[in-house]
Amino acid sequence: MRRKLAAGNWKMNGTNAALAELDRLQEAAGGAAEILICPPATLIAPAGTRAGRIAIGGQDCHAAASGAHTGDISAPMLREAGATYVILGHSERRADHGETDAQVAAKTRAAWDAGLTAIICVGETLADREAGQTIDVIRTQLAGSLPDGGTGANTVIAYEPVWAIGTGKIPTTDQIAEVHGFLREALTARLDQQTADAIRLLYGGSVKASNAAEIFAVDDVDGALVGGASLTAGDFGPIVAALNG
Numbered sequence: 588m589r590r591k592l593a594a595g596n597w598k599m600n601g602t603n604a605a606l607a608e609l610d611r612l613q614e615a616a617g618g619a620a621e622i623l624i625c626p627p628a629t630l631i632a633p634a635g636t637r638a639g640r641i642a643i644g645g646q647d648c649h650a651a652a653s654g655a656h657t658g659d660i661s662a663p664m665l666r667e668a669g670a671t672y673v674i675l676g677h678s679e680r681r682a683d684h685g686e687t688d689a690q691v692a693a694k695t696r697a698a699w700d701a702g703l704t705a706i707i708c709v710g711e712t713l714a715d716r717e718a719g720q721t722i723d724v725i726r727t728q729l730a731g732s733l734p735d736g737g738t739g740a741n742t743v744i745a746y747e748p749v750w751a752i753g754t755g756k757i758p759t760t761d762q763i764a765e766v767h768g769f770l771r772e773a774l775t776a777r778l779d780q781q782t783a784d785a786i787r788l789l790y791g792g793s794v795k796a797s798n799a800a801e802i803f804a805v806d807d808v809d810g811a812l813v814g815g816a817s818l819t820a821g822d823f824g825p826i827v828a829a830l831n832g
C-alpha cells in the first residue's frame with residue numbers, strides 16, 4: 588500500500604557534470620519503487636528538465652514564502668524550479684544551523700503550502716543512544732517537527748541516527764525495527780490509523796548496496812535516505828534494485 592521510496596541526498600556535492608548520473612539512473616527507474624534525488628539547489632532546475640521518471644527534491648527551505656532572508660530559498664521557489672519533495676530537519680541542518688523542532692515544523696507547513704512533500708528527519712546522537720534516550724529523543728523530535736495535518740501524500744519520516752551518517756556504522760536490524768515500530772505507533776496515536784499507515788518511513792545512515800537488502804527487510808522500513816552512495820548511478824542503482832526486491 589505504501590510505495591517504496593529510494594531517496595538520494597546529494598548534500599553539498601555536484602555541479603552540472605553530476606547531472607549525467609540522472610541519465611544513468613533512468614534504467615533503474617522502471618521498477619515499483621519511486622526514485623528521488625535531492626541535489627544542491629543550483630541543480631534543481633536543470634535536474635528537473637532531465638529527470639524523466641526520477642523525482643527531484645530540495646534539501647531545505649525557509650518557513651516564509653519570500654522576504655529579507657539572504658541566502659535562503661523558499662518552498663514555492665523549490666516547487667517552481669521542479670522539486671516535488673524537500674528534506675527538512677536533517678541532522679546536518681540541526682547541527683550546522685541550529686535548527687529547532689519548531690523551525691522544522693514551520694518549514695514543513697511552508698512546504699505543504701507550496702505543494703511539496705516534506706521528508707522530516709529525526710535521529711539520536713551516539714550520546715543519546717548510550718544514555719538509553721533514543722526513543723525519548725525521537726518522540727520529542729517527531730512531536731515537535733511534524734505539524735498537524737500530515738498525510739501519506741505530504742509527509743515522509745526519515746530515521747537517521749546521527750552516529751550512522753557517513754561513518755559506515757549502521758544500527759542492528761533490531762534497533763532499526765524498534766525505532767520504526769515506535770514511529771508508526773506514534774503516528775497512529777496522533778493521526779487516524781489509515782493516515783498513519785500511509786506515511787512512509789525511511790531509514791538513513793551508511794546505506795550501501797551491500798547492506799540495503801537486509802535493511803529493507805525490516806518491518807516498517809519503506810525505503811532509504813541515502814547520502815554518499817546516492818552520488819553515482821553505479822552505487823545508487825543497486826540500492827534501488829534491492830528496494831524493488
Ligand code: 13P
Nearest residue numbers: 596752753792793814815
Ligand atoms: P550517508 O548515506 O552518506 O551515511 O548519509 C546519510 C544521510 O545523511 C542522508 O540524508
